[in-house]
Amino acid sequence: MESKKSKGEENVVVVMTNNIETKEAANIFTKINSKQQSVSKSLIYDLFRELEDDPEHEIIRSSDIARYLNTDENSPYFNKIIFPGSSATKGTIQLSVVIDSLKDHVRKNSSFDKKNISSLNVQTKTIANFFDAIKLSYDEIDLWNNSNKNPFLGAAGFRAGIDVLVNILLDRAQDEKSLKVDFFRKVLSLDSKELLFKDSKDFKKLGGKEQIKYIIEFLKESIQSKQEVPSEEDYDI
Amino acid sequence: MIFNRKHVPETFEQHFGFNDYEDLYRNRRKLESISLDENSIKNIRLAADKDITHFYFKALLSLFEAIDSISKGRYSWATVKIYYSVYYFLHTEILARGTILLRAGGFYRVTLKPGEHFITKKNKEYNSDHSGTIMHFIDMYSKSDPLLTNKIDGMDSYIWLLKKRERINYQERYFNEPSCPDFWSGVMKIGTDKKTLNNTVKTYLNDKSMIYTFQDDHAILSLPIKCLQKTTDIMMKYGYKNIVAADKKKFLKKILICNSLESYINL
Numbered sequence: 001m002e003s004k005k006s007k008g009e010e011n012v013v014v015v016m017t018n019n020i021e022t023k024e025a026a027n028i029f030t031k032i033n034s035k036q037q038s039v040s041k042s043l044i045y046d047l048f049r050e051l052e053d054d055p056e057h058e059i060i061r062s063s064d065i066a067r068y069l070n071t072d073e074n075s076p077y078f079n080k081i082i083f084p085g086s087s088a089t090k091g092t093i094q095l096s097v098v099i100d101s102l103k104d105h106v107r108k109n110s111s112f113d114k115k116n117i118s119s120l121n122v123q124t125k126t127i128a129n130f131f132d133a134i135k136l137s138y139d140e141i142d143l144w145n146n147s148n149k150n151p152f153l154g155a156a157g158f159r160a161g162i163d164v165l166v167n168i169l170l171d172r173a174q175d176e177k178s179l180k181v182d183f184f185r186k187v188l189s190l191d192s193k194e195l196l197f198k199d200s201k202d203f204k205k206l207g208g209k210e211q212i213k214y215i216i217e218f219l220k221e222s223i224q225s226k227q228e229v230p231s232e233e234d235y236d237i
Numbered sequence: 238m239i240f241n242r243k244h245v246p247e248t249f250e251q252h253f254g255f256n257d258y259e260d261l262y263r264n265r266r267k268l269e270s271i272s273l274d275e276n277s278i279k280n281i282r283l284a285a286d287k288d289i290t291h292f293y294f295k296a297l298l299s300l301f302e303a304i305d306s307i308s309k310g311r312y313s314w315a316t317v318k319i320y321y322s323v324y325y326f327l328h329t330e331i332l333a334r335g336t337i338l339l340r341a342g343g344f345y346r347v348t349l350k351p352g353e354h355f356i357t358k359k360n361k362e363y364n365s366d367h368s369g370t371i372m373h374f375i376d377m378y379s380k381s382d383p384l385l386t387n388k389i390d391g392m393d394s395y396i397w398l399l400k401k402r403e404r405i406n407y408q409e410r411y412f413n414e415p416s417c418p419d420f421w422s423g424v425m426k427i428g429t430d431k432k433t434l435n436n437t438v439k440t441y442l443n444d445k446s447m448i449y450t451f452q453d454d455h456a457i458l459s460l461p462i463k464c465l466q467k468t469t470d471i472m473m474k475y476g477y478k479n480i481v482a483a484d485k486k487k488f489l490k491k492i493l494i495c496n497s498l499e500s501y502i503n504l
Contacts, residue, residue: 055426055427055428056427056440059423059448059449059452059455060448062448063446063448082386082387083386083446084383084384084386084387084446084447084450084451085383085386085446085447086386094387094388094451095387095446095447095448095451096387096388096389096451096452099448099451099452100452100453103452155391208391
């Protein structure tokens with residue numbers, strides 16, 4: 001402070017405890033400083049919502065969601081995401097695709113946040129539950145893990161799924177106040193006898209962008225065809 | 238016009254009795270039958286070591302000039318310079334790993350090991366210096382290069398960058414200045430003026446998981462920075478240290494506006 005006066009104006013964070021012996025204090029100090037790990041920046045965004053305007057937020061949040069989807073044993077995308085630099089992987093979807101699909105929807109005031117689905121945990125769970133609902137239908141015929149058949153294990157399926165989730169199903173979720181797997185299953189109403197496969201004639205001849213549109217239409221049709229249409233008398237007019 | 242050609246082709250031509258590039262081109266069949274021996278490898282390796290220093294300097298200078306341009310709001314030529322910096326980094330890495338590329342009509346490669354032969358592919362992508370370099374690189378390192386483990390817009394990262402350069406150089410009707418091309422939008426969000434650019438570069442330098450590198454709105458700056466880090470790691474691994482000449486170092490330091498990149502000059 002003698003050489004630089006402005007040092008005296010800086011804030012210092014101090015942790016204080018009551019009534020502990022020096023030995024115990026040393027123990028706490030050692031534990032903290034030998035085991036501390038950096039906290040995911042995405043969790044910091046949850047704590048300090050002011051930081052959500054940070055231009056890096058959307059990429060960091062999207063990659064954190066991808067990391068959870070890839071590492072949670074109960075996730076439909078457990079070990080399915082290819083992280084850059086990982087040579088030995090059984091993954092089928094590149095991290096770049098997951099981030100690119102999510103980044104426009106996880107930022108402040110966009111698709112998820114508008115429904116008050118804002119924290120990392122709930123955003124991740126919503127995405128996992130939605131794809132889990134699709135997975136259960138493919139599981140019925142034991143084909144979820146078959147990347148030659150299952151379009152949702154590829155880039156087009158993931159992009160299409162996110163599109164339908166944010167553009168159609170989040171509104172329904174708001175109405176029903178539910179983000180559960182059962183809710184998504186009910187709305188999607190996928191019949192395991194009428195699922196879409198990558199090796200089907202109509203699908204495999206399409207380019208990447210057409211494949212995304214095709215899967216979106218497939219999901220939309222499934223949602224609409226199972227929607228209950230009220231009888232004419234049931235309408236208020 | 239007299240200028241200094243690269244050491245590797247000159248040494249190769251001298252060693253195997255070709256008068257010049259035209260002679261090599263006329264006798265490219267002979268090239269395909271050449272098998273490297275210990276003596277030729279030793280000579281070519283010495284030439285390669287000299288070329289590496291020049292390629293690395295070209296790569297750094299191109300990248301630093303691009304960064305300087307960005308800070309002044311000039312994105313079109315910065316895009317072209319960034320492409321060139323990656324192109325030179327790839328040449329640096331190929332030589333450091335012990336392979337040489339040689340033009341003789343088509344673009345050939347040979348690994349510097351006894352008994353190895355020149356190979357190419359009869360595909361037009363292998364004919365030009367630029368796509369030829371990238372295609373040979375991908376053929377050799379697609380499984381080991383971290384920058385080829387994800388794609389950008391469905392393309393290998395180096396091809397994506399080549400396309401962006403071609404769009405700016407040849408395809409677009411006009412340069413976008415004072416606006417900037419759409420693929421710069423993510424970089425701009427983090428910051429490209431003189432005050433924020435160093436922080437943006439640091440973000441990409443510290444991005445160990447490469448979450449920005451394959452995003453089409455960040456890759457234009459993140460990719461060359463990751464390429465810089467990767468190339469220097471490989472050069473260290475193969476024992477190349479302090480390879481930039483003192484006068485060139487001084488010049489690079491003079492034009493560099495981001496101090497977070499200064500350590501790479503002293504490699």
